[in-house]
Amino acid sequence: MERVMASVLITGGHGGIGLAAAKYIAGVAGRDLVLAGRSLAPMGDAAAALQQASGVKVTPLEMDLASLGSVRAGASRLRTLIDEGTVAPLEAIVCNAGARFNTVGYTVDGFERTFATNCLGHFLLIHLLLDRLAADGRVVFTASGTHDPATPDGRLVGRALEPDAQRLALDGKAGAPSSTGQLYSTSKLCNILNAYELHRRLRANGSAVASIAFDPGSTLGTGFLRNMPAIVQWLGRTPLVPWVSRRMGVTIGSFGFSGECLGRIAADPAYQSASGKYLQSNDGSLVERRSSKASYDVAAGAKLWHDMVRIADIGEGEIPSLLEPHRPPSRG
Numbered sequence: 001m002e003r004v005m006a007s008v009l010i011t012g013g014h015g016g017i018g019l020a021a022a023k024y025i026a027g028v029a030g031r032d033l034v035l036a037g038r039s040l041a042p043m044g045d046a047a048a049a050l051q052q053a054s055g056v057k058v059t060p061l062e063m064d065l066a067s068l069g070s071v072r073a074g075a076s077r078l079r080t081l082i083d084e085g086t087v088a089p090l091e092a093i094v095c096n097a098g099a100r101f102n103t104v105g106y107t108v109d110g111f112e113r114t115f116a117t118n119c120l121g122h123f124l125l126i127h128l129l130l131d132r133l134a135a136d137g138r139v140v141f142t143a144s145g146t147h148d149p150a151t152p153d154g155r156l157v158g159r160a161l162e163p164d165a166q167r168l169a170l171d172g173k174a175g176a177p178s179s180t181g182q183l184y185s186t187s188k189l190c191n192i193l194n195a196y197e198l199h200r201r202l203r204a205n206g207s208a209v210a211s212i213a214f215d216p217g218s219t220l221g222t223g224f225l226r227n228m229p230a231i232v233q234w235l236g237r238t239p240l241v242p243w244v245s246r247r248m249g250v251t252i253g254s255f256g257f258s259g260e261c262l263g264r265i266a267a268d269p270a271y272q273s274a275s276g277k278y279l280q281s282n283d284g285s286l287v288e289r290r291s292s293k294a295s296y297d298v299a300a301g302a303k304l305w306h307d308m309v310r311i312a313d314i315g316e317g318e319i320p321s322l323l324e325p326h327r328p329p330s331r332g
């Protein structure tokens with residue numbers, strides 16, 4: 001395997017689907033890695049193992065995506081490491097970290113934690129690092145079929161809500177909270193709306209950077225169920241769940257294959273042309289699919305973006321030129 005002088009930043013790359021993607025990116029594609037996350041010990045262990053197995057350089061980067069201050073500090077550190085040549089130039093940003101919670105809770109910034117972790121932290125991260133990304137680089141979002149209420153996946157954990165950033169960020173603070181399943185599905189709809197809006201903004205500014213959404217499919221054996229009740233975690237370890245999922249027509253992933261798909265989308269040149277698209281791992285195949293009807297609402301995507309800039313308190317100086325002009329939304 002030939003080492004390529006480029007690095008891929010992946011959030012949540014020390015476990016689950018992210019680790020399988022990291023193994024592909026390091027071991028097959030030969031790219032250096034930056035593992036961004038909040039769990040320093042497991043990240044250090046994963047970095048050492050990946051480095052030893054593949055011979056590439058793997059740099060752990062402390063970053064809690066549920067804290068805007070932590071994202072700013074981590075991005076600033078990475079910019080310095082790139083600028084001083086300690087980390088190879090950035091070729092891709094993989095926004096993979098994500099969580100589903102069992103109860104509604106709030107981050108240090110006061111935002112609902114599903115929206116903050118899965119959407120807001122990554123949204124800020126992209127703003128802070130886009131000017132360090134290669135001109136033909138990639139941004140990949142790990143989304144989920146749960147975002148689409150017209151599919152069995154989308155009915156499994158709760159139908160996605162209106163992608164209203166203001167309401168989602170403060171869900172439950174003034175009135176009854178939404179179901180945690182719905183908050184998760186909606187966060188994944190927002191990931192896809194962000195991916196498509198990023199694609200439109202990049203193209204409007206003449207950029208060749210690709211922005212791609214990816215659904216790994218329902219994937220057991222990762223840490224994804226860790227916040228769920230013990231009975232749900234136990235069921236997830238039995239053959240019953242895959243059997244029922246198949247019968248229901250749910251999209252079936254496996255963390256080895258789905259992780260490899262994510263790695264390929266991030267590092268294989270063949271996927272540069274997939275910008276603005278939604279790719280899915282289903283039963284051993286990586287295919288392009290239509291995402292939900294709501295995800296193609298251009299006005300909703302622009303409004304979500306506009307509102308998220310304000311909620312994440314992204315100042316003029318933090319908006320990279322590739323994301324200008326900062327078009328106002330046409331509705332709302």
Ligand SMILES: NC(=O)c1ccc[n+]([C@@H]2O[C@H](COP(=O)([O-])OP(=O)(O)OC[C@H]3O[C@@H](n4cnc5c(N)ncnc54)[C@H](OP(=O)(O)O)[C@@H]3O)[C@@H](O)[C@H]2O)c1
Pocket residue numbers: 011012013014015016017018036037038039042063064065066067096097098099117142143144145215216217218219220222223224225
């Ligand atoms: N498994 C599925 O069925 C499935 C299906 C569709 C989509 N997905 C999506 O796939 C992605 C990976 O999930 P997975 O199944 O591999 O689950 P996982 O094993 O739990 O991995 C999630 C990763 O996100 C990280 N993370 C969570 N909260 C974070 C935070 N505040 N700051 C930084 N990192 C944080 C976790 O790190 P810690 O170790 O610090 O918690 C972990 O590395 C997620 O975006 C998930 O929504 C999963």
